[in-house]
Amino acid sequence: MEALLPIIIQVVTGVIGGQAVGAAMSQAAMGQLPKILSGAIGGVGGGAILGSLLGGGAGVDPAMASGMGDMLSNVVGGAGGGAILTAIVGMVMKSMNKG
Template sequence: MEEYLPLIIQLVTGAIGGNVAGKLLKNLSLGTVGNTIAGLVGGGLGGQLLGMLGMGAGAAAGTDAMDVSSIIGSVAGGGVGGGVIMAIVGAIKNAMAK
């Protein structure tokens, strides 16, 4: 179960990041459900990308316990990834509506 903790953190913070970005960028918002879904996807992708670069939770792979830096990496990667993906999807949606 412990190996899934970074992914769970990334997904939750991604959903939060997507909703925060939706509140800040009202013209790109997809609504609460849309922001949450885009945030979940972005959180997972952002966290995994940081892990592949050796900066996130992936850097701690193979260890028995998660340290504070890997948790912070998961939170940062998930939150930022969620916000970015929500903004990209919102911009594409607005461009297609015109």
């Protein structure tokens, strides 16, 4: 369970970040499923990238996930990654609808 906790945190915060960006970009005409999926995938990716940049390798080693700093990097990386990927998906979907 300790190995899954960082991934669960990244998925949940990624979905939250994706929902926030999806609400802000209401003109992109995104449904809930693309926002949830892109937020979750971006959350895991963002959490892993931020964790590796900070030297933790978020989600890889359960012993590393025990500190408060690692949890904060999972939350920030997850929310940021989810928001960024959802914004990218929203822009792509918006440009496809114009065409």
